[in-house]
Amino acid sequence: MAPLKFAPEVAAALKAGAPVVALESTIITHGMPWPQNVETARAVEAAVRAEGAVPATMAVMGGHIHVGLTEAELETLGQAKNVAKLSRADLAACVASGGTGATTVAATMICARLAGVHVFATGGIGGVHRGAETSFDISADLPELAQTAVTVVAAGAKAILDLPKTLEYLETAGVPVIAYGQDDFPAFWSRSSGLKAPLRMDSAGAIAAAHRMRATLGLPGGQLVANPIPSEAEIARAEIMPVIETALAEAAARGIAAKAVTPFLLQRIFELTEGRSLASNIALVLNNARLGARIAAALVKG
Ligand code: PSU
Ligand code: MN
Secondary structure: OOOEEEEEEHHHHHHHHEEEEEEOOHHHHHHOOOOHHHHHHHHHHHHHHHHOOEEEEEEEEEEEEEOOOOOOHHHEEEEEEEEEEEEEHHHHHHHHHHEEEEOOHHHHHHHHHHHHHOOOOOOOOOOEOOHHHOOEEEOOOOHHHOOOOOOOEEOOOOEOHHHHHHHHHHHHHHOOOEOOOOOOOEEEOOOEEEEEEEEEEHHHHHHHHHHHHHOOOOOOOOOEEEOOHHHHHHHOOOHHHHHHHHHHHHHHHHHOHHHHHHHHHHHHHHHHHHHHHHHHHHHHHHHHHHHHHHHHHHHHHH
16 A cells, blocks of 8 residues: 555545645745745645645655645745655655655656546646757656646646657657647746647546546546646746746756756746746646646546
């Protein structure tokens, strides 16, 4: 038996067949600064509840995978320094050794599958990094989407990544990439990446039906739902691109590699935009939480 520790609210919801939405914790520890990280995590949980679903934030603590965190646990995680960033490769070792770790998209998908949660909402996913043809830096989030049957709602991927290569990878791996309510694949702070998404759906019910049909057909893996940031919170591509280029140049100059790349870039972009990127980030995560809850509700209706 996997060492899962369910929050009472999550256990009750799963038992009753009520909608549950998984949430990740790396966005708290490595994606946003304190105290906005904890405030956002709370607001995201509230947004899921407001849509009639139960939030299950995942994290590893004391030899357990926590499925749903208490207020105090959320606060501790949000203030802690040097929390491990756990992807697929790191998860088992951290649980086995009793360490503390925050789950990435890949690890959160694994935890959600173990807990019986089918829908997960976050901000942005990892992807194929620019220069991957020499660095080989491809996020473990992508192969996870190909093998773990969880529908992930994100605002697309940041342009710190190579977005055409990320879409090519997902196509090769057989992952449905579904733009919500528009034709274009969104680019996190911007509603469009300038690239067309392979699929478009306009309702939570359609996304839930596609999720169920993958299971019926025996197809492993999940779906990526790319939900564009609300217009009023958008940062135009022309405005954010120079900031991204600066952050990327600094990462290269300082020899940042492997697991450190994504957190370094996120941190530098927050600093360089003086909070503007953070306000947008919060708005898009909340928007994804609401859509995730509606998909989870549509799934349990059957
Ligand atoms: N992209 C974002 N915000 C994030 C992350 C990515 O816009 O917080 C985090 C997520 O937890 C994601 C992880 O799963 O970074 C990807 O890291 P890597 O590229 O090292 O796989
Ligand atoms: Mn990487």
